[in-house]
Amino acid sequence: MKYFLTLIVAGFFAGHCFAETPGHTVSTNTVAVAKAPPKIWSGTGTFGLTATSGNVNSVLVNGKINAERKTKIDDLTLESDGAYGEISSVKNAESLHGCAQENHTFVDDTWYGYGRGDGLHDAIADVEYRFTTSAGAGYYFIKNKMTTLSTEAGPAFETEHLDDEYHDYPTARIAQNFVQQIDDHAKLWENVEFIPPLTFPDAFLVNAQVGVDTPLTKKLSLETYVQDNFANVPAPGFKDNDVKVVSGIVFKF
Numbered sequence: 001m002k003y004f005l006t007l008i009v010a011g012f013f014a015g016h017c018f019a020e021t022p023g024h025t026v027s028t029n030t031v032a033v034a035k036a037p038p039k040i041w042s043g044t045g046t047f048g049l050t051a052t053s054g055n056v057n058s059v060l061v062n063g064k065i066n067a068e069r070k071t072k073i074d075d076l077t078l079e080s081d082g083a084y085g086e087i088s089s090v091k092n093a094e095s096l097h098g099c100a101q102e103n104h105t106f107v108d109d110t111w112y113g114y115g116r117g118d119g120l121h122d123a124i125a126d127v128e129y130r131f132t133t134s135a136g137a138g139y140y141f142i143k144n145k146m147t148t149l150s151t152e153a154g155p156a157f158e159t160e161h162l163d164d165e166y167h168d169y170p171t172a173r174i175a176q177n178f179v180q181q182i183d184d185h186a187k188l189w190e191n192v193e194f195i196p197p198l199t200f201p202d203a204f205l206v207n208a209q210v211g212v213d214t215p216l217t218k219k220l221s222l223e224t225y226v227q228d229n230f231a232n233v234p235a236p237g238f239k240d241n242d243v244k245v246v247s248g249i250v251f252k253f
Contacts, residue, residue, distance in 0.1 A: 043067035046081075046223050048248025060085035060093060062246050075103040083244065093244075094123040103138065110140045114152055116173075125242060126235035128161035132195065134173040146181045158197060163235035169197035187213040189225075203233040213250065221250045 046064040064081035078100050085093030101116040118132040136154015143150070156173040160166070175193035182188060189211055196204040211225025224247040234240045 041069045043253050045251045046248045058087040073105045077101050096121045112138045114138055125238055126163050130160040132156055132158045148179045151176045171195050171197045185215050206230040219252050223250045
């Protein structure tokens, strides 16, 4: 037994020395684990201010924050915007809007599934709140570095507090999105969505936006866009269409 233990110890040290001897290598089976690419956030913040004094005193403040996280197959976008304005001490703008959307692209890189949530408060249009949640499928007609054009559709649900009344609607949502890079600098974008309640089709909504972003420096740009919100059945005594022309400085982060 003593002789057997001596052989084991001697063999261990011999193997250890052999492994560390120059010119000798010890092969081991290793499995390479591929690291997933990091999820990177990017975003912009936009601020605009318009003020006048004299015969008419007015002020209009608007702001918007966008954030996006892209991976190879997923695209999460977050957006919030708001505006406040007065003319001769009479409030003429007070709105707050936010939305979040997650797109998951399928293998062929043209079809995608999405989930989306929207929230709106507009005191001037007597909309205390309006929340819309939706899910569905989309398709990229064009998708490259310079241009994207897509459409998407699916079921949705809308709940709102309008003119001291509460409404809940099962709805549909149909949308179209377009982005065009111009000479790798300026960017033009346009989107529109149509939301018809299934149980009350006359109360449909149309939200549209078109704008352009022109770089000033690597971190700053000038953004101008037109936003149109149409409610076919507005609160009693209010107009059905609200149009905003917004211009501001964009900070990229």
